[in-house]
Each structure stands twice: as C-alpha cells, then as structure tokens.
Amino acid sequence: MTEIFGVPTQxxxxxxxxxxxxxxxxxxxSLGLAVIFGLLNIINFTHGAQYMMGAFVAYLMLNKLGLxxxxxxxxxxxxxxxTGVLIERLMLSRLYKLDHLYGLLLTFGLALIIQGLFRxxxxxxxxxxxxPGELTGAQNLGFMFLPNYRGWIxxxxxxxxxxxxxxIERTKLGSYLRAATENPQLVQAFGINVPLMxxxxxxxxxxxxxFAGVMAAPIYQVSPQMGADLIIVxxxxxxxxxxxxxxxxxxxxxxxxxxxxxxxVFYPEASNIVIFVIMVIVLLIKPAGLFGVQK
Amino acid sequence: xxxxxKLAAWAAAAAxxxxxxxxxxxxxxxxxxxxxxxxxxxYADVTGPxxxxxxxxxxxxFGAARKGMKVEVxxxxxxxxxxxxxxxxxxxxxxxxVDAIFDVPTSxxxxxxxxxxxxxxxxxxxxGAATSDLTGKxxxxxxxxxxxxxxxxxxxxxxxxxxxxxxxxxxxxxxxxFGHALERDTEAVVLKNxxxxxxxxxxxxxxxxxxxxxLQAQSSKAKIIGLANAGGDxxxxxxxxxxxxxxxxxxxxxxxxxxxxxVHGLGLNTAQGLIYTETFYWDLNDQTRAWTKRFVAQxxxxxxxxxxxxxxxxxxxxxxxxxxxxxxxxxxxxxxMKAMPTDDPLFGKGSIRADGRKMHNAYxxxxxxxxxxxxxYDYEKVLATIPAEQAFRPLNQGECPLVK
Numbered sequence: 001m002t003e004i005f006g007v008p009t010q011x012x013x014x015x016x017x018x019x020x021x022x023x024x025x026x027x028x029x030s031l032g033l034a035v036i037f038g039l040l041n042i043i044n045f046t047h048g049a050q051y052m053m054g055a056f057v058a059y060l061m062l063n064k065l066g067l068x069x070x071x072x073x074x075x076x077x078x079x080x081x082x083t084g085v086l087i088e089r090l091m092l093s094r095l096y097k098l099d100h101l102y103g104l105l106l107t108f109g110l111a112l113i114i115q116g117l118f119r120x121x122x123x124x125x126x127x128x129x130x131x132p133g134e135l136t137g138a139q140n141l142g143f144m145f146l147p148n149y150r151g152w153i154x155x156x157x158x159x160x161x162x163x164x165x166x167x168i169e170r171t172k173l174g175s176y177l178r179a180a181t182e183n184p185q186l187v188q189a190f191g192i193n194v195p196l197m198x199x200x201x202x203x204x205x206x207x208x209x210x211f212a213g214v215m216a217a218p219i220y221q222v223s224p225q226m227g228a229d230l231i232i233v234x235x236x237x238x239x240x241x242x243x244x245x246x247x248x249x250x251x252x253x254x255x256x257x258x259x260x261x262x263x264x265v266f267y268p269e270a271s272n273i274v275i276f277v278i279m280v281i282v283l284l285i286k287p288a289g290l291f292g293v294q295k
Numbered sequence: 296x297x298x299x300x301k302l303a304a305w306a307a308a309a310a311x312x313x314x315x316x317x318x319x320x321x322x323x324x325x326x327x328x329x330x331x332x333x334x335x336x337x338y339a340d341v342t343g344p345x346x347x348x349x350x351x352x353x354x355x356x357f358g359a360a361r362k363g364m365k366v367e368v369x370x371x372x373x374x375x376x377x378x379x380x381x382x383x384x385x386x387x388x389x390x391x392x393v394d395a396i397f398d399v400p401t402s403x404x405x406x407x408x409x410x411x412x413x414x415x416x417x418x419x420x421x422x423g424a425a426t427s428d429l430t431g432k433x434x435x436x437x438x439x440x441x442x443x444x445x446x447x448x449x450x451x452x453x454x455x456x457x458x459x460x461x462x463x464x465x466x467x468x469x470x471x472x473f474g475h476a477l478e479r480d481t482e483a484v485v486l487k488n489x490x491x492x493x494x495x496x497x498x499x500x501x502x503x504x505x506x507x508x509x510l511q512a513q514s515s516k517a518k519i520i521g522l523a524n525a526g527g528d529x530x531x532x533x534x535x536x537x538x539x540x541x542x543x544x545x546x547x548x549x550x551x552x553x554x555x556x557x558v559h560g561l562g563l564n565t566a567q568g569l570i571y572t573e574t575f576y577w578d579l580n581d582q583t584r585a586w587t588k589r590f591v592a593q594x595x596x597x598x599x600x601x602x603x604x605x606x607x608x609x610x611x612x613x614x615x616x617x618x619x620x621x622x623x624x625x626x627x628x629x630x631x632m633k634a635m636p637t638d639d640p641l642f643g644k645g646s647i648r649a650d651g652r653k654m655h656n657a658y659x660x661x662x663x664x665x666x667x668x669x670x671x672y673d674y675e676k677v678l679a680t681i682p683a684e685q686a687f688r689p690l691n692q693g694e695c696p697l698v699k
Contacts, residue, residue, distance in 0.1 A: 011514050018506045116335075123597065124339035125530060125560030131538075138540055144510060147538045219538060220503060221530055221560060225336065229503050264507040269470050271507075272499035 012265065014144030019261020020254060021150045024157035025212055027253025029230065030237040031161055031246065032208035035168070038244035039181045039201055042092060043100060045107040047234065048227030049114040050206045053080045054213025055222045056118060059129050069132035069218070076214045077207035084206030088199050111227075118224040126221025153215055160211065161250045168246055177201060236279045242292020252290060321623045322394065325365045328354075328610065329393040331383060331408070332423055334372035337501045337527030338400045340556040340597070342423045344370075346398045346606045348593045352586075353610035366614065369393065373404050375501070380404035381411060388415045394623045395420060395613060398606050402426035402473035409438045417625035420613060420632075422605030425525070425552060426476040427688060430652040434695035437625050439632060441653045442605030443574050445473070446688040448551050449480035451572030451657050451681055454488055456519060456549055462490035464549075465517035467508050467532060469524035470497040477523040477551050493517040498524070505532045506539065513541055525552040530560050537565055554600040558674045563665040566674075570661050574686075575601035575641055576675055579658075582640035598672040604641045609653075612637050645683065650695040657686035 029051060036044045057079050058072035067075070087110065095102045135152050138145040168174035180187045180194045188194045213227075220226055241252030256275050263274045282290060330350050332342035347370045359366045369391065373380035380399070387393035388411070396412065399405045400423030412419035413435040420439045421429060427446040429438060464485050468474040474497070482492050494515045496508045502524075509532065512520045520541065522532050529550055536548055550557075553571040577587040577598050586607075590599050612632055617623050620631040633647045637655075645655040660675040668674060690698055 008514075011511070014510050014514070015507055018510060021506070022504055119335060119339070123556075123595075124335065124337065124343070125527065125556050128534075128560065128562040128565065138538075145513075145540050145544075147540075149538065150506075219535060221527065221534060223527065226503070229501070261507060265511070268508065269497050269499065 009143075011143075015261050015265045016258060017144065017146065017261075018150075019258040019264075021153055021257070022260060023254035023257020024153050025216065025230070025253075026234060026237050026257050027161050027250050028157045028212040028215075029209060029234040030241065030249040030253045031164060032205040032212075033234060033238045034241065034243070034246055034249035035164070035208070036202060036205040037238065038246065039168075039177055040198055041100065041181070042202065043104040043107065044202075044205065045104060045231065046087070046111045046114065047107075047206075047209050048229075048231030049111040050080055050084065050209040050227070051213040051216070051230065052118065052224060052227035053083070053114065054210025055129070055217040055220075055226065056122075056213075057210070058214045058217045059127050059222045062129065069214075072214050072217075073211070077210040080210035080213075081203040081207035085199055085203040088202040092202070093195070093199075111231075115224050115228060122224060124223060124225065126223030126226075129217040129222050131218040149218060156215065157212075160208070161253075164208070165246050165250060233275055236275050240275075240279050240282045240289055242289025245289065245291040248289060248291025321364070321617065323392055325367055325392075326359075326614070326617060326623050327367045327369065327391065327393045327395075328613075329384075329387045329391075329396045330368060330370045330398050330606065331373050331380060331387075331396055331404075332370075332398045332400050333375050334370075336375055338375065338423070338525070340560070341526050341554045341600050342398055342400045342602050345590075345594050345597065345599065345603045346370075346422070348590060349599070349603045349607040350397060350610045352589065352593070353607045354614065357611055357614040359614065362618065364614070364618070373399070373401070375401045375404065377403045377407040381407045384408050384411050388412075388417055394418065395625065395628070397421075397609060397613075398423045398602070400424050400602065401471075402428075402476060403471050405429060406433055406472060409433060409435050412437045412625065415625070418613070418629050419625075420609040422609055423602045425473050427480060427693070428472075428476060430648075430650040431688075431693040431695055434650045434693070434697050436651075436697060437629055439609070439629060439647055439651045439653060441609045442601050443572075443657070444652075444687070445477040445480045447574075447657055447686050448477060448572055449484045450688075451659055451686065452549060452551055452570060453481045453484035453521075455570065455572075455659055455679075456547075457485055457488040457490045461519040461547060461549070462488075463517045464490060464492050464519045464521050465512045465515045466492065466495040466521045466523055467505065467512060468495060468497045469500045469502070469528055471500045473525070474500065474523045478521075481521055481523065481551060498528070500524075500528070502528055503531060505535050509536050509539055509541060513539060513544065513546065517546065519547050519549050521549045521551055523551050526554070526557065529553060530557050533561060533569075534565060554602070555598060555672065555674060556600050558662055559598075559672065563663065563668055563674065566662045567664045568662060570659065570678070572657050572659050572681070573601045574655055574657050575599075575604040576658060576660065576677065577672065578675070579677070586640055608637070608639045608642050611639050648690055650690060650693055650698050652687055652690075652693075654683040654687060656683055657681040 054076045057076040061067040061072050135149040138147045184194050241248035264271045330347050334343050354366045371383045395418035397420050402424045405424035422441045425445045427444040429440040466478050468478045498508050550569050550571050558566045616628050616631040637645045642655040647653050658677050659679040
C-alpha cells in the first residue's frame with residue numbers, strides 16, 4: 001500500500017472526502033454571508049443563529065407537524081427567510097445610513113438573544129433528528145465507506161451554490177441587484193424597487209443559512225450552539241475568499257474544507273486553528289482576499 | 296435610679312435574647328456558597344442551572360433557616376475556560392466574600408480553581424470535573440473531589456470491557472486536561488489487563504465534526520473505540536459513528552464518561568447497549584426516587600445527573616461540617632468534612648479520605664433498549680455494583696503529598 005508522509009493513500013483519500021463534505025457546509029454558509037455582505041454591505045452575525053433556526057424548524061416540523069426531511073428542506077428556508085425579511089424591514093433598514101459597525105452590533109446582539117431563547121427552551125445537549133430513510137446506508141468506495149447522506153450533502157450544496165452564483169452573475173435579476181448595490185439612487189431612478197430587492201436579498205441569504213441548517217440536522221445534534229461554533233470559521237472563510245466575491249466564497253469554502261481535512265490527518269490538534277492561520281497569511285499578502293476586488 | 300435600673304435590666308434581657316446559636320464565628324455572619332459551572336455550552340445539561348437547584352435543595356434540607364444559619368448561593372458561568380473561571384473565583388473570594396466553591400466541571404478549570412482556593416485558604420468541593428489529579432499530584436488540603444474521577448471511570452468501564460473480550464483499543468480524546476487524564480488512566484487499565492492500544496487521536500475541544508477522527512479509528516481496526524470526551528462531544532461522536540457503520544462493521548464504542556442527559560439527547564435508538572460507570576442513578580431506590588421527584592419539579596422536568604446529586608450531597612455535608620466546627624474557615628471546614636462520615640439519601644453512607652477523595656459505591660450500567668424503557672428517563676439497568684474501596688484508586692498510588 002503506498003503511503004504519503006506516513007499515511008496510507010487509501011486513508012488519505014477518505015479524509016479528503018470528509019474534508020470536502022465539511023467544505024460544503026462552509027461553502028453554503030459563506031455563500032449566504034458573501035451575498036449579504038457583498039451586495040448589501042451588512043455584516044450578518046446572525047447567520048449562525050439562522051443556520052441553527054433552520055435545523056430547529058426542521059426538528060419542530062418533524063415532531064409537531066409530522067412533516068419529514070424533504071418538506072423541511074423546502075419549507076424551513078422559507079420560514080426562516082421570512083423572519084430574516086422581518087429583521088431587515090424592522091431593524092436593519094434603519095441602520096443603512098450609519099457605519100457598518102452598527103449593523104454588526106445589531107446582528108450580533110440578535111444572535112445572542114436567539115441562541116439564548118432556544119437554549120432556555122431546549123437545553124444544550126441537543127435534540128436527535130432522524131436521517132431520512134432514502135439516504136441511510138453507505139457506498140463502499142473501496143478506500144472508505146461513504147455514507148449516502150454525506151454524498152448527498154456534497155451534491156446538493158454544489159448544486160445550490162452554482163445555481164446562486166449563476167443567478168447573481170449571469171441573469172438580469174442578478175445584474176439589477178449588483179447595480180443596485182453600486183449605485184442605489186441611479187438604479188431607483190430607473191424605476192426598480194431597490195429597497196424591496198435589498199429586503200429579498202437579505203431574506204435569500206438567510207434562507208441559504210437555514211437550508212444548510214436542515215442539511216446539518218441529521219448528522220449533528222440539533223442544538224442551540226451549533227451555529228455559534230461554526231459562524232467564526234465561516235467568517236474567516238468569507239474574509240479569505242474576498243468579502244464581495246460569490247465564486248470566491250464557494251471555492252474557498254470547499255478548498256478550506258479540504259485543507260482542514262488534511263490537517264486533521266497530519267496534526268489534528270491544529271485543525272481548529274489552521275483556517276485562521278491561513279486567514280492571517282492571506283490578509284498580510286492580499287488584504288482584499290483571494291478573489292476579492294479592492295474597493 | 297429605679298428607671299435606669301429597669302432600663303438596664305431590659306437592655307440586658309434584650310441583648311441576651313438576640314444572642315442566637317453560636318454561628319458568630321462564621322465570617323461576615325453569612326455562609327456564601329458559589330456554584331460555578333458551564334451554564335451555556337456543551338456541559339450545561341450535565342451541570343448548569345441544575346446544580347444551583349441541587350445546592351438550594353441541600354440548604355433547605357439542612358434546615359439552615361431553622362438553625363439560624365444564613366446561607367446564600369451565587370452562581371456563574373465559567374464557559375469551560377480556565378482564565379474566565381479563575382477571574383470569577385478571584386472576584387468571588389476577594390470581593391464578594393464567597394466561602395466555598397462547588398461543582399466546577401471541566402478539569403482544566405477545576406485544577407486552576409483548586410490552586411487558587413489553596414492560596415486563599417477557602418474551600419473547594421468539586422462535583423463536576425473528572426481528572427484524578429485533583430486527589431493525586433494536584434491534591435490540596437482545601438479541595439475535596441466528590442462525585443467521580445477518571446480512575447474510577449477507567450477501572451469501572453475499562454476493565455469490564457477488556458474482560459469481556461475488548462482487548463484492542465483506539466482512543467478518541469478531547470484535547471485538554473480531562474481527555475488526557477482519562478486516556479492515560481484507561482490505557483493503564485487496558486494494558487494491565489493484557490490488552491493493546493492501537494492508536495490515539497486528539498480532537499480540539501469542544502469539537503463538532505468527528506467524522507475525520509472516526510475514520511482513523513475505523514481504519515485502525517481496533518475492537519474498541521474509546522471515547523475520552525464528554526457531554527456534547529460524546530453525543531456527536533456516537534451519532535456520527537453510527538453513520539459510518541462503525542458499530543455495524545463490528546467495532547464497539549466505549550463511552551468513558553456518559554451522563555443520563557447524554558442518553559436523553561441521543562435517544563435510546565442510538566444509545567442502546569452503551570456501557571458506562573456512574574455513582575448515582577435516579578431510579579436506584581426509594582430515597583433517590585423521592586429526591587428526584589422534588590428535583591425534577593424545580594428543574595424544568597429534566598432529571599438529575601450524578602453531578603447534580605454530587606452538588607446536593609457535598610453542600611449538605613459542608614453545612615454539617617460548618618455546624619460542627621463552628622467556623623467557615625476553608626482549611627478547617629475541609630478538615631472537619633474529612634473527619635465526619637457522610638450520610639445522605641443519594642449516596643448513602645460514605646467517607647472522605649486524607650487526599651480529599653470522597654468514597655462511595657459505583658455502578659456499572661447499560662443503556663436499555665427502547666422496548667425495555669417504561670417511563671420518562673427510564674434509560675439504565677444496573678449490571679454490577681462496585682464497592683467504594685475497589686471503585687477508587689488506592690490511597691498510596693496517587694502520589695498525593697498530603698498522604699504520608
């Protein structure tokens with residue numbers, strides 16, 4: 001059996017695949033953040049809490065309404081997206097004229113409140129969520145067993161990420177949105193309802209987070225702090241990819257997932273910090289991020 | 296002349312009436328108890344607000360009000376960080392005049408607070424942390440280690456599994472003081488009983504995704520994967536292990552530290568068959584059941600873990616010791632606690648050794664199948680009772696400087 005740096009190649013490929021799966025979560029979440037920041041200039045710290053709300057809505061739908069995973073995948077993003085729209089309409093829209101930092105403070109405070117409320121109600125050990133029957137089981141790929149569900153995660157997130165990128169970068173709707181963020185007054189003068197677009201975009205970013213949350217529910221415990229642990233890493237991913245770049249967020253998400261996977265094989269104790277080390281290096285060399293554009 | 300005499304007589308009578316029971320030597324007239332633990336993170340269900348409930352129940356049952364002793368409880372969240380815990384403890388001891396600290400899960404925080412308590416001459420009765428170093432290399436005349444420790448877990452669960460044929464192990468360890476201590480103690484037990492350790496991997500604490508480490512464990516082909524972690528980490532490890540077909544592939548998971556709250560979070564479907572050791576289960580006898588009923592009513596319908604039971608038992612004994620010693624000076628009260636035998640409805644009769652180790656029985660339990668569970672939190676069946684002298688590390692093996 002061939003070995004690379006003392007690790008059998010078979011084991012290595014298994015770890016890389018795991019890294020890719022983690023990368024899918026990073027990509028989905030950083031995509032939502034990149035959309036919200038890149039297009040709206042809002043630093044959305046509530047993203048982690050909205051990811052957690054998506055998972056909880058899926059859990060509640062299953063336990064109170066008897067609606068299964070596939071319904072949750074469709075409806076949870078809508079439900080959480082609507083709460084996002086409400087947040088934007090009632091609170092965030094008042095802060096656009098002020099410094100970015102106020103938006104950050106507001107969303108950070110909201111995140112703490114939401115997490116606290118859920119923890120008060122549900123405790124911290126988390127709730128179990130059954131994996132959908134169609135996706136249980138695993139494929140024997142020779143070098144590892146790939147659980148079907150994990151394979152589904154990679155596929156679904158790739159699909160959603162590419163679809164979002166396509167809509168924003170290649171369609172007319174996306175071009176209106178990009179124009180509206182560059183010069184809102186001019187675009188509004190053309191008769192396009194800019195505030196509505198901004199609200200819906202925020203709602204869409206939030207819905208992406210909730211979608212990731214539903215996908216995470218069967219494999220991680222549905223617990224109130226599932227978002228808090230993830231959000232810091234996701235912010236690092238967005239910063240490395242470049243704050244405004246959609247494709248940058250996607251590629252960096254998958255890429256960093258792979259790097260983290262490799263670190264877990266060779267030096268697991270550092271796997272928590274390797275992403276931040278990379279962030280420091282990237283910021284020193286290219287402050288706008290790998291794919292970002294200096295504004 | 297007469298009126299002044301009458302006045303003096305009344306004054307003397309009033310003064311005599313005010314002299315209550317001899318708690319005048321209690322500092323500031325108040326016994327202040329601090330319950331510090333993880334209120335918001337991965338150990339919040341194991342300890343958390345439930346420990347404060349347990350402490351208040353102990354004060355009530357001791358009858359502090361009747362006896363004229365003023366007892367106050369304060370609580371704080373140390374967020375599993377030693378620096379946060381130390382800062383809170385320092386403020387408590389120096390500014391808020393707290394006399395004793397209870398609970399403190401997370402071994403790294405516990406070790407820091409044990410050191411600080413010794414410097415300040417207060418009392419530290421730990422119910423939540425695991426590291427056996429608290430009564431070993433790091434023992435102190437101001438610290439008592441109550442509920443359980445890594446040596447007990449390793450010898451209870453570890454030797455039972457090895458004797459049952461689990462002779463090759465792979466460790467998945469939380470990368471901090473507790474995980475290292477548990478891994479060290481369990482490895483010693485495995486090797487002593489003729490087993491082998493095929494590999495170890497350390498995961499960041501707290502972790503969330505264990506798939507990578509579980510994959511390494513799977514490829515090691517060890518018969519037993521020892522989970523040297525706790526709380527939310529254990530729950531996620533077990534959940535993700537079932538995805539990768541680890542148990543189906545013939546390997547077994549050994550949860551080295553599992554609480555009833557973890558089993559509740561996992562659900563019986565996933566947790567059934569898990570074997571672990573603990574020192575308290577709510578359904579052991581009539582006394583534990585009666586206490587649990589009162590606890591549940593005050594704790595949001597969540598049942599007690601052994602840590603909660605330990606906080607109740609330790610606060611009760613602490614107050615009895617203050618009553619006997621007539622002082623709340625930390626070092627003296629701890630000495631008094633070691634001199635008095637313990638007795639409470641949850642752990643029964645026991646004692647505290649010179650190194651600060653509380654002695655009581657341990658129970659090897661297995662998680663029931665869903666079909667065997669007949670009511671809320673009816674999760675465990677007791678496989679064996681390990682008597683106190685065998686459950687905990689022998690006094691002369693701990694390298695504690697207090698033991699001559």
